[in-house]
Each structure stands twice: as structure tokens, then as C-alpha cells.
Amino acid sequence: MSTYRISEVSRKINLSADTLRYYEKIGLLPPVSRNSAGIRVYDDQDLSRLGFIRRAQTMNFSLAEIGQLLEMRTSPQNARNEVRELTQRKLLEVEKNLGELGTLRDELQLLVNLCQGSEEGCPILEGIAQKEQR
């Protein structure tokens, strides 16, 4: 298993070292191993957990919610009912967002395709303006 220093994790996950320490402090991350010099040494599981936190944050989940989801992620069979319900609700939110992202992707694809077929200009800005007017 690979190990990483906090600076490496910070670069990989795109979170500051202070944030990584904070997550450990509030329990989002279990106590990170230390080497003989007392320096934090993260492993792949830590990275995976941090990646999950990062993704959940992009969905605007609160840290408290993320903590509960991590509980589910660690042991889905033993998760409390409220955690299971939260996970179900969050799953629906993710699916809704995926649907909206898919629509946005298609809109952008259409606009890009129109641009490519045009010799007189690009309607992308016109399209975005139409959307904003609604």
C-alpha cells in the first residue's frame, strides 16, 4: 500500500493541509498514522475517504452529512436507520443533479455543434442569453 505525506495528499485532493488536519480533528478522517518522526502518513484508504468527502462537498453536502455518509460508506449493513435514510435522500439529490447536468451537457453540445456548422458567427452567447431571460 502506498503512503503519502500531507503535502502530497493536499496536492492530490486539492485541499489545504490545514483542512486535512481539521477533517482529522472533527473525525471525518480517522486518526492518521504517524512515522517515527511524528509526521502524518496517509494511506490509500485515507485518500479514498478524502476523495469521497471532496465529491460530497461539490454536491453541497454539509460536513455533518458527509460524516454520516462516511459512516454508511464504512459499514453499510450496520448503519443506523437515520443514516440509511440520509443516504437514500442524498442518492436522490445526486440523481437529480445528474439529470440537470445531463441536460446542461446536451445544451452545450447543441450550441457547440451549431457553432461548428456556422460560418457567420457563433450562437453560443445568444443561446446563453435566451436561457438567462427565462
Add this chain to the structure above:
Amino acid sequence: MFGFIFLAGSGGMTVVLVEVFISNFCEKCSNAMFMVEQETARIDTTRFDVLTVDVIEQIDHAVALGVLATPAIAIDGKLVFTGLPTPQTLRTELVKHIAVDDK
């Protein structure tokens, strides 16, 4: 020929909605509109409701039907052609939809 077949029993029949998705920036769009008008007329104009949809003005509707390029043709709310079909292919599809509606 098709016109004769379907006119024979056209009373009270449903109208097939044909939407031609166009943009100002597409060279083939006018061909698509012309072809749809021509082929629906060859079959029976009264059986079709032909609409021209500017994808920029109605982008939500266009995307909802899966239109990602112009020209595109939707029949009865379903995207059937992206790009310009041949007249024969279009005619076949239009006739198929009339046949379905007549069942």
C-alpha cells in the same frame, strides 16, 4: 399515391405533429423545411401539423427531445432524424406515423 390512400379515410383522424428544428446558422435547414413541406404535401397536408422550431429560441424543448444538431426532425414528439434524410426515407417515416395513428 399515398395521398389517395389516406384521404380515403381521413375523417376525424389524428394529425401527426412534425417539428423541424432549425437554426440561423445551418445551411441544410432550409432544405429540411422544404423537404418536409414537399413530402407532407405529397402524402396529405391535412394529416400533418408542421412546425418550425428555432433551437436557440426553444433550446429547452430541443434538448428535451435530444436535438444536438440542426437540422433535425421530430415526429409526434420523438426525434427521428438528425441531419437531412432522403425524401424517400422521410416519406416512409411520415407514412409509418400516419399508419400508427390510424390503428
